[in-house]
Amino acid sequence: MENLRHSLRQLAQIEVDVLIEGETGTGKELAALQLHRWSRRRSKSFIAVDCAAIPDHLVDELLFGERGNGGRIFDAHRGTLFLDEIDSMSTAMQGKLLRVIEERELPATGTTSPRAVDLRIVAASKVNLVDRVANGTFREDLLYRLETVRIRIPPLRERRVDVPMLFTYFLKEAAERFEKPVPVISALIEARLLSDPWRGNVRALRNFAVQTVLSLENGPTEAEDVSLSDQVARFEAAVITDALQRLQGDVAAVADLLQVPRRSMYDRLQRHGIDAGQYRHS
Template identity: 70%
Template sequence: MTVLLIDDDDALRAAIADTFAIAGIAVEPHADPRSALRRITPDFAGVVVTDIRMPGMDGHAVFDAVHAADAEVPVLLMTGHGDIPMAVAAMERGAFDFIAKPFATDHLVASVRRALETRRLVLENRRLRAELPAAEEDFPLIGTTAAMAALRAAIRQLAQVEVDVLIEGETGTGKELVARMLHRQSRRRAREFVAIDCAALPDHLADEALFGSRLAQGRIGDADRGTLFLDEIDSMSAAVQGKLLRVIEERELPPVGGGSPRSVDLRIVAAAKGDLAQACAQGRFREDLLYRLETVRVRIPPLRERRADVPLLFRYFLQEAAERFGRPVPDLTAPVEARLMTDPWRGNVRALRNFAVQTVLALPVTDGEDGTLPLAEQVARFEAAVIVEALTKAAGDVTSAAQALSVSRRSLYDRLQRYGLDASEHRRPG
């Protein structure tokens, strides 16, 4: 992330640039606004800090030009005391902040850091929105919790290195989506992504389907120079596991009809429905195959570990379902909100998506197993939803939430424990 610093005063520009450098912020000083504006593109990773009073092209013209190129690039205006009304007017039109001269350097640095973080989030959201439509499962990795931020960061990092990956996650968490994101962000993106559901592959057909025959090269061969995704790999028989081990170790397909082995250039991403270490202990999975597959492990957290992301995900799925069925996006009723915040979501994102469809179609709110919820459960879930809303407004501060709800801190803590709620999930970064 970079700061484009624009000021025609050479001494002041140099001093401010030194301030940013000391603070560890990358900076590009510009005396001419036009040279700086040539750097502004929709994917520009940075912000603009500009003086207002400059000959030829003032700060307002700079703001207008930046805004025209990308309205979400933060612009900070440096202004003398007499220009403050103009700076305030610019903020009303969308400027990020103004810094009145003379200013304290720590105030300038703090404001720029906020602007850089705002821009980082904008670019991150754009990237995610661009990737989501390409995901065949449409299970987006949406979320603001630390767990999801760490998962997205891990995917970005691992996509750039040629290592095999083992994805761990419960049913419905989106393991195939993670595999596809690893592929789409890698250097192999122009080649095939071949997904194989090992559980749906009968043992008597596995040999030909995976390794090929005289008439066809097989699915592993289809993935040459691309990515091979092996889902539910723990469903493979011992015989097929042995052949797969050879492919992983040598990157060669076994010879067919007396021919020679054929080299394949693969990146292998595998996922299992259960604990592979336990499967090895029970003799159901080869230990040497596990060691080959688990070069890097990526764990997808279940919804119950990131409950603060549930409302955001649900709104996304509501919009998706409303467009699919040609219905309006419904308002959330108390029973719906209550279930969102208390249901264990054993089916994870897939179950949440199904619930969004049911909500759009105005089907009764149920517990997902036994029919309509009893009154006591509806009341409990409603209370939990109210508590979650208070915690969100209070940014996870239990004392403030307790005051808003007119209950004691001890009483609120008791309810948090009863409903399995974690106040820390609602704290905002910074």
């Protein structure tokens, strides 16, 4: 998460198009939105388009604009256009999008002249587009234009140290939404957070947070003198300890496994009072 945030902050200040890859539910749209919020375009529109949800016969009208309509691309003028599941776009529409990217201009229609567009395009895919190029379903020239910068968002199973922070955020979000108290993270919940492979990634974790909040009837069932930050710290320590046990105290390997910079991992060990040496086999 720290590496991803750092990359997004740097990219936000650079005017290039971006390709984000990651499994379903990893938070690709959230990453694109954060890019927008940190960029100079933050005061303009962030337009999200689910390419897989647009019927082929409506793509021209909804995306590029037909019959005098501006289309979603024009709606993103001076802002950011997020194209989710771009791999689902037909090759004909890919060609039309390529022209927009190269010329930064919407083509003329029967009722309009060509229109200049100033926008950043952030595309996302849950599949490897190189494979799609190989089987002929995705244009190689479009991929080259989109992948000026490529970001891969790892699934949660590859960055388990992010689970406590994300779960805490989603708990607060759900509690505020449903006007419920923020629950204490019980031992049962902690065990689930540690053991679940989170195949649905961030989306599944958010759903679990909502379920946890809505399961409360009379507020937290445990003592309320345990702060949420203390609960998160306890769980983060448990994630790190579990990884140290599995990797026999190899801090570098643990840092790689949990997708945390090594310096940050040593800081966390010190903060939690964890001695990696006790997990090394003699």
